[in-house]
Amino acid sequence: MADAAIAARTASTRSRTGYGSISRDRRWALRWSYFFLVLFAIFFLLPPLYMLITSLKSSAEISAATNPWWVYSPTLSNYIELLTQNQYLTFFRNSAIVSVFVVVITMSISVIAAFALARMRFWGSATLATGVFLTYLVPETLLFIPLFKMFAWVNETFDIQLMNHWWTLMILYPTLTVPFATWIMIGYFASIPKELDEAALIDGASWMQTLTKIFIPVALPGIIAATIFTFTVAWAQFLYPLAFTTSTTELVLPVGIVTTLIKGDVFNWGQIMTGALLGAAPPLIIYAFLMDYYIAGLTAGATKG
């Protein structure tokens, strides 16, 4: 009797696995995720594809009434023209120097600040940590006017002209990048078990040694995430350079392309697309190299896990 019941149950379970609810659910979930992922991939990859196609066309072909999604007579003339122009190379150089220095400045400040805020319990540290995040919430469009005033004051008081210099951007960008990078690093440091710095403390490490020998290596994925973020922000920043730099020798890439390749109402589309595409390359390359680190968790094995 009981055997028969069990046999019946087993049979029914087996027949159910054919269209078993769990695997069927999973299959549908996968179909939906593929559908939406492909949709989003198309949505986000079409513009760069269009840029690539356009950059390979001559001005005549761009303005001709042909299929915009096809290149009939591919040419590298846009690339050659752009890369032989001193102007474009200057923008590129300015962007590169500014971005690299902004990354260095931002990371040196935010790693140390985050360590202090996350680990060295001191009066007001929690409030300060929230304060750091709040500064990030103030949009740059609101910030550049007071910054303008500050620069004017510096000019009047110390006779130092900060306007219209590419290196000024190295002071400006950290106002945007430091709060966010600090915030990321606070979160990352907070996820490191407290016992790890206590062990280091007992082992005889000073705060600075704990930071350099334990925290930075362990939080490397977080540091790389913050670095990528900072670089991207610095590289793509448009408003500040537009507001604070004007001479063509002082411009960075995003502003340079827009101000020099659009003359009045004449849009040099081929070169604009080429410039934008080349300009997008460095962040892409950095992402590609650091992505593995970005994802990998180095804390595995520190504690119970």
Added chain:
Amino acid sequence: MAQVTLRKVIKKYDEVLAVRGIDLDITDKEFIVLVGPSGCGKSTTLRMIAGLEEISDGDIAIGGHVVNDVPPKDRDIAMVFQNYALYPHMNVYENMSFGLKLKRTPKDEIDRRVKQAAQILDITELLDRKPKQLSGGQRQRVAMGRAIVRDPKVFLFDEPLSNLDAKLRVQMRTEIKKVHQKVRTTTVYVTHDQVEAMTLADRVVVMNAGLIEQVGSPNDLYHSPATKFVAGFIGSPAMNFIPCHLEQAAGALRVRLSDTLAFPVPADRTARYTSHVGKANLILGLRPEHIIETRPHIEPNQHDFENVIDVVEPMGMETLVYFTIAGAEICGRVNPNAGATAGKPMKLRADLSNMHMIDDGTGKVL
């Protein structure tokens, strides 16, 4: 010489008193275990000895020097944490040598000490592995190795076995005891597991609600608990607490448990208990092993009674029986062959020579 002395040590978190003034003398080479339920202040006490928590009041001395304001690194202590706290990016060798390197110990000296510690702990072949490649037990050994190489005055263990599975825990317990017998360093060990405390300690410190309840050898605590808390905390299954009162009947002192059940108090205790006759809030404390099945031969102070058994739990070498007297649930340990059956009455025997009389008002054992 590394004795550790605590004098009226207090720890306050804002307005909450975590440790409420404790005095403790730990002698050189001693293995002390702080035990108690969670939140009793045992970990806080350990962390204050380590210097990871500031003390709010009182004094802590290590090796005769007051260390209240000495940072952890200058206290010459080593600590093993519950979650091991190994540096994940360093291999075992680097983990163990980190402290020595910071102290600028010569390389060959570091090498000698690490290899020696690795040998003691049997982890020599793991030296170039990263923590994540190790099992829980191996990580725990490495954490101990990191403590041993420093050759500190005091070892501090903060629930080091809590993350291990039951079998490994027993194994590592023996391991820790062996290591202590080899290196003979003063050790303070925190655990909430009373079995761990009993098996490891030279002396056990039972803590409750920020105070020390009792300090003593494992046997002292087991056989002569000072308070109801200690009596109930040490021993598994726990001591039976049966509400009772003392009465003087026909010139003999008796402990009455219910209308129908009363036992004569052993002669050597009558003097101690006489003044409490008629008092309310008295509790008879009797360990389960002192309630057994009835036997042909009767010893002094043993008394037979009969009760209906509610639950029977066979353990193999013994059987636990549960029954109630006047509303109090009681556990006894009987012979597996004594024929205990749930729902049936059983002839039992109480051995009062190891009884405890507790004043429930003060919590003190009389």
